[in-house]
Amino acid sequence: MSALTIEYPEDAEDVAPSERRREATASFRPGVGGWVARGVVGALVAAVVLLYPLSVPGFRAGEFTTGVIFAIIGLSLNVLIGYTGQISLGHQAFVGVGAFTSAYVVTVQGQNFAIGVLAAAAVGGLQALILGGVSLRIRGLYFALVTLAYGTLAEDSIFNIQTLTGGGAGQPAPRPTGFVSNHRFYYLCLAFLGLVLWVDWRMMRTKGGRALLALRENPRVAAAYGVNVRLFTLFAFVVSGVFAGIGGALFAHQTTFVVNVVFNFQLALVFIIMTVVGGLRSRSGVVIGSALFALLPPLIKMLRLERPLKRMDLTIPVIVLAAAAIATLVALRKRTRGAALWAPAAIAAISLLVLLPGRVPFLEARLHDVPPLTPELAPLVVGPLLLLLTLTQFPGGVGQQIRPITQWLRGRRFDIHDRGARDVVVTDVRA
Amino acid sequence: MQQAVVYGVITGAVYGFVAIGLVLIYKSSGVFNFAQGEFGTVAVYFLYLAKTGWHLPYPIALLVALGVAVVMGLLTERLIVRPLFDAPRVTLLVATAGVALVSIGTQVWLGEAKPRTIAPILTEPNRITVLGVFVSDQRLLVIGVLLAVAAVLAWFFSRTSLGLAILAASQEPTATDLVGISVKRLSSFTWALAALLGRLAGVLSAPVQGFFTPGQLTLGQGGLIPGFTAAVIGGMTSLPGAFAGGIIVGIAQSMAGSVSWLNALRGSQAVVVFSLLLLVLTVRPQGLFGSRA
Numbered sequence: 045m046s047a048l049t050i051e052y053p054e055d056a057e058d059v060a061p062s063e064r065r066r067e068a069t070a071s072f073r074p075g076v077g078g079w080v081a082r083g084v085v086g087a088l089v090a091a092v093v094l095l096y097p098l099s100v101p102g103f104r105a106g107e108f109t110t111g112v113i114f115a116i117i118g119l120s121l122n123v124l125i126g127y128t129g130q131i132s133l134g135h136q137a138f139v140g141v142g143a144f145t146s147a148y149v150v151t152v153q154g155q156n157f158a159i160g161v162l163a164a165a166a167v168g169g170l171q172a173l174i175l176g177g178v179s180l181r182i183r184g185l186y187f188a189l190v191t192l193a194y195g196t197l198a199e200d201s202i203f204n205i206q207t208l209t210g211g212g213a214g215q216p217a218p219r220p221t222g223f224v225s226n227h228r229f230y231y232l233c234l235a236f237l238g239l240v241l242w243v244d245w246r247m248m249r250t251k252g253g254r255a256l257l258a259l260r261e262n263p264r265v266a267a268a269y270g271v272n273v274r275l276f277t278l279f280a281f282v283v284s285g286v287f288a289g290i291g292g293a294l295f296a297h298q299t300t301f302v303v304n305v306v307f308n309f310q311l312a313l314v315f316i317i318m319t320v321v322g323g324l325r326s327r328s329g330v331v332i333g334s335a336l337f338a339l340l341p342p343l344i345k346m347l348r349l350e351r352p353l354k355r356m357d358l359t360i361p362v363i364v365l366a367a368a369a370i371a372t373l374v375a376l377r378k379r380t381r382g383a384a385l386w387a388p389a390a391i392a393a394i395s396l397l398v399l400l401p402g403r404v405p406f407l408e409a410r411l412h413d414v415p416p417l418t419p420e421l422a423p424l425v426v427g428p429l430l431l432l433l434t435l436t437q438f439p440g441g442v443g444q445q446i447r448p449i450t451q452w453l454r455g456r457r458f459d460i461h462d463r464g465a466r467d468v469v470v471t472d473v474r475a
Numbered sequence: 476m477q478q479a480v481v482y483g484v485i486t487g488a489v490y491g492f493v494a495i496g497l498v499l500i501y502k503s504s505g506v507f508n509f510a511q512g513e514f515g516t517v518a519v520y521f522l523y524l525a526k527t528g529w530h531l532p533y534p535i536a537l538l539v540a541l542g543v544a545v546v547m548g549l550l551t552e553r554l555i556v557r558p559l560f561d562a563p564r565v566t567l568l569v570a571t572a573g574v575a576l577v578s579i580g581t582q583v584w585l586g587e588a589k590p591r592t593i594a595p596i597l598t599e600p601n602r603i604t605v606l607g608v609f610v611s612d613q614r615l616l617v618i619g620v621l622l623a624v625a626a627v628l629a630w631f632f633s634r635t636s637l638g639l640a641i642l643a644a645s646q647e648p649t650a651t652d653l654v655g656i657s658v659k660r661l662s663s664f665t666w667a668l669a670a671l672l673g674r675l676a677g678v679l680s681a682p683v684q685g686f687f688t689p690g691q692l693t694l695g696q697g698g699l700i701p702g703f704t705a706a707v708i709g710g711m712t713s714l715p716g717a718f719a720g721g722i723i724v725g726i727a728q729s730m731a732g733s734v735s736w737l738n739a740l741r742g743s744q745a746v747v748v749f750s751l752l753l754l755v756l757t758v759r760p761q762g763l764f765g766s767r768a
Contacts, residue, residue, distance in 0.1 A: 131565050133572070182756050185507045185564055189707070190756065193700050193749040200742025309694050313576045320569060424580030428573040435570050436558045 072457045082453055097230050105226040106298065107342040111335035112233040113294045116240050118319045118334030119327065120287030123244065125316070126324035127253075128280045129260040130180075131188045134195025135315045138285050140307030141202060142168045142292025144209045147217035147302050152207070157220030161236075161293045168289020169282045176281040180274055183263070195312055203304035214303035217296040233294050240287055241327060247283065256280055314423050317431040322442050328450050329443020336442075337423055344422045479733040480726055485614045487725020488621040492676035493702030494709065494717035495628070496669040501711050502645035503665035504556055506567045510574040511702065512693035514670040515677025517578055518544040519687050522678050540678055541671065548670025552663050575693050582689035617679045624675065625718055632714065641665055701728060704752045710762025720763070727751055 074082065097108040117139055125131050132138075145167045146160035155163075179190045203209050223229045247253050255276045259266035263273045296302045314337060322333020434441050452458040493511055500508040518540040525536035555570050632638040644651040644661045652658050676698065681687040693699045701724045708723055709716025731747040755762065 129565065131568065178757065179753060182760065185568060186707070186756055186760070188565065188568055189507065189703050190753060193704070193745075193752050196694075196700055197742065197745040197749040200745035202742075204742060310576065310579065313572055316569060317573065317576070421580060421584050424576060425584055428577040428580065431573040432555060432570060432577075435562070435566060435573070436555070439562075439566075 074455055079455075082455065086453055093234070098227060102226045104342070105230055107339060109226065109230045109233050109298050110295075111338040112230065112237050113291055113298060114315075114318065114334040114338040115331040116233075116237055116291040116294065117288060117315055118322055118330045119240050119244055120284045120291060121315055121319040122322075122324060122327070122330045123280050123287065124284040125319060126330075127248070127256040127260060128277045130183060130277060130281070131191070131316070132281075132284070133188050133192035133309075133312055133316070134198065135191075135288060136307040136309065136312040137195045137198030137202070138168055138171060138288035139292040139295060139311075139315075140198060140304070141171055142289035143217070143296035143302045143307070144203070144215060144292075144304075145289070146293035147215040147296045148208050150218060150297075151216050157223075157297065160217075160297075161290060164289040164293035164296075165286045166289070168285040168287075168292070170285075171289075172281045172285025173278070176278045180278050180281065183277075192309075195309060199304075199308060203307060209302070209304050212304060214301050215296075216301050218300060219297050229298065233298070236290060236294060237331070240290065241331075243283075244287075244327060252276060252279060310424060314427055317427045320441060321427075321430050321434045323440050323444050326441070326443025326447070326450075329441050329446065332446070333442045337427060340422050340426060341420055479729040482614075483726035483729030484722055485617055485725070486680075486729060487705075487722035488617050489676050489680040489721070490698065490701040490705045490724050491621055491718045491721025492624070492672050492679075493698050494705035494721050495624075495714055496672040496676070497702055497706045498709065498711060498714055498717045499665055499669045499672070501706070503641060503662055504567070505564055506556065506571060507564075507703070508669065509568065509572040509693070509699065510551055510578065511669065511673050512676075512699040513575045513578040514544050514547055514673030515675075515680075515698065516582065516687070516689070516693065517547055517677075518674035519677040519681045520582060522681075523687070537678060541674055544670045544674030544677075545667045548666040548668075548673075549663055551670075552666035556666070557659070557662070579689050579693060613679075620675060620679060621718075624672070625715075628714060637664070700752075701725070701748055704748050704755075707752060707755050708763055713762065716762055724748060724751065 097105045100108075117135070120138075121132065121135055142164035146157075146164040149155045149160040149163045150157060175191070175194055179187060182190060204211060209215055219229055220232075223232045248256070255266065255271045256279075258269065259271050259273045259276055267273050299306075318334045318337035319330055320333075321337075322331070323329030438445060440447075448459055493515070496511045496514070497508055500506055500511070521543040522536050522540040525531045525539040526533060529536075531539065551571070551574055555574060556567065559567050559570055632642060640651065640656050641661055641664070644656065644658045648658045651661075680698070702721070705720030705724045706717050708720030709718075727747050728744045731743040
């Protein structure tokens with residue numbers, strides 16, 4: 045059986061499995077016990093997602109809602125980066141415009157929440173249509189550059205329009221009646237996430253979805269097969285804009301008061317990072333990765349809640365542990381003698397210096413000057429480190445790592461080595 | 476109006492520095508380096524730390540900043556760019572954006588999110604007038620250093636074997652390796668050089684303003700986006716084009732702040748830079764000075 049190794053570049057859950065692969069797996073059907081086990085695990089996951097936020101007090105349930113909203117935004121970027129290979133460095137503009145549109149429609153125009161979300165989705169799509177229509181003849185790096193400039197343009201210009209955003213003062217965005225409490229709004233957002241996931245899934249099963257995957261692999265070959273590359277990329281961009289608009293609207297009503305400074309370039313980078321760390325083209329991975337990033341601040345807060353810690357008590361050990369873990373991973377993967385020797389040596393040296401602050405008075409003073417890593421800052425510092433680790437070591441992200449489990453849940457044989465393609469990379473677009 | 480032009484040229488000179496760094500790296504690694512602005516901002520932070528925190532004299536503080544920027548450039552090359560050498564270019568773009576974000580996050584974390592003041596090296600504000608506009612010595616220094624760097628770079632890339640080797644490696648890395656030139660070493664060298672230019676942009680521009688904030692040269696209209704626009708105007712591959720592009724962007728931006736009907740528009744500078752970028756990319760993607768790649 046082991047002789048039958050098929051190395052097909054099978055990228056995503058969305059790709060129709062190649063014929064040989066289907067033959068190889070067709071013979072396997074889980075027994076009754078197997079299905080029960082899968083059902084139990086699936087039910088457990090569902091229970092955690094559905095019930096766990098109920099068990100925390102209302103003011104903390106909001107954090108989970110943010111996780112769900114981030115997942116929607118992550119899926120929006122996944123459509124663009126994962127499916128077409130184009131990258132948007134200005135997604136904060138799409139999310140922000142969605143947020144302000146919904147807030148404007150609900151607060152100033154006095155319409156209800158449903159119309160607000162619809163308007164946000166429509167404006168998000170329209171925005172993408174215009175920007176993409178003008179600029180999508182440019183691809184790859186240059187398109188990323190245009191979106192970057194557009195993001196700052198929105199920050200400086202659109203987000204300062206007084207009637208839309210209230211200038212710097214912000215715009216109130218009340219929640220819909222019946223969903224005012226944090227717990228209820230969580231389920232509303234979860235429903236929207238379900239909707240987005242469903243649309244995404246169905247979309248990728250259409251001819252258009254396959255065209256997207258084809259043009260990502262190689263735009264020229266796809267064009268030669270009759271795929272209208274520019275049109276389908278624009279289509280994906282519009283879908284991404286609609287998702288981002290929905291995410292933005294929910295974000296507005298989650299915070300109930302939108303301020304324009306939130307939608308800055310750092311946020312756009314965090315969006316990209318969470319999508320890439322989650323694993324492009326893997327819906328489950330993107331959802332997990334995005335939610336993880338949204339939950340990072342509360343996680344750090346939780347670690348500190350137990351007892352009042354001194355400034356450097358937690359900060360430094362966390363950094364050292366992270367550095368040690370990264371270095372060890374690198375050393376293990378490279379299996380080079382040099383790295384295997386110097387990495388642990390460096391870690392040992394740093395740890396010694398840190399663990400014996402009493403012996404190194406000069407350094408102790410310096411270390412005490414280190415400000416605490418506040419929960420709000422955590423995604424900005426930890427996030428990019430995770431990103432760089434993902435890109436250099438695990439290019440498939442979370443999605444690729446959990447693939448054996450998701451495949452098992454779908455009724456396949458559990459295969460720890462089933463990681464899809466060996467090298468899942470961000471895109472295959474040459475600029 | 477005249478003031479807008481004169482100040483635009485000076486701001487443009489800083490964008491020129493950023494743009495040259497971007498072009499250098501694009502030529503050698505094929506990467507859009509989003510960390511370019513951060514090489515400058517980090518250098519400014521270390522300049523501030525060395526000067527105010529460690530009480531070192533200004534020249535030595537400048538040297539410290541120089542060292543830090545070069546080390547950062549080399550580390551980025553070694554830890555991020557080289558492992559991803561075979562990865563698609565867009566992956567590398569995301570990776571360098573990650574480097575920029577680590578850097579900004581660390582600045583906010585360790586340096587706190589408040590503006591810090593930094594004094595210019597040359598303090599005389601209005602000794603000289605150009606076109607009837609007072610130009611401070613620090614601003615003159617920016618222009619002077621840019622011109623000097625331009626001359627040195629022009630000489631370096633046309634007369635020295637190292638400069639020619641870099642050009643060769645950017646055109647045909649495999650063939651360059653085959654004739655016995657280490658492309659890897661050249662790559663390291665280019666990144667160090669680019670970091671050095673970023674550092675020049677940082678330590679020269681921050682004192683003109685008198686203060687600096689985290690991510691100064693990356694966020695908003697501060698450096699990276701105008702720098703990229705300048706590089707694109709220059710065709711992404713032409714060093715003199717990047718200089719000229721920087722000046723063009725600087726003047727355009729400065730005009731946007733002073734022409735009244737434009738200034739009425741909110742975020743007029745961002746609008747002008749964005750329009751310029753879009754215009755060049757859609758109408759003349761090879762830039763004003765570049766050749767068709």
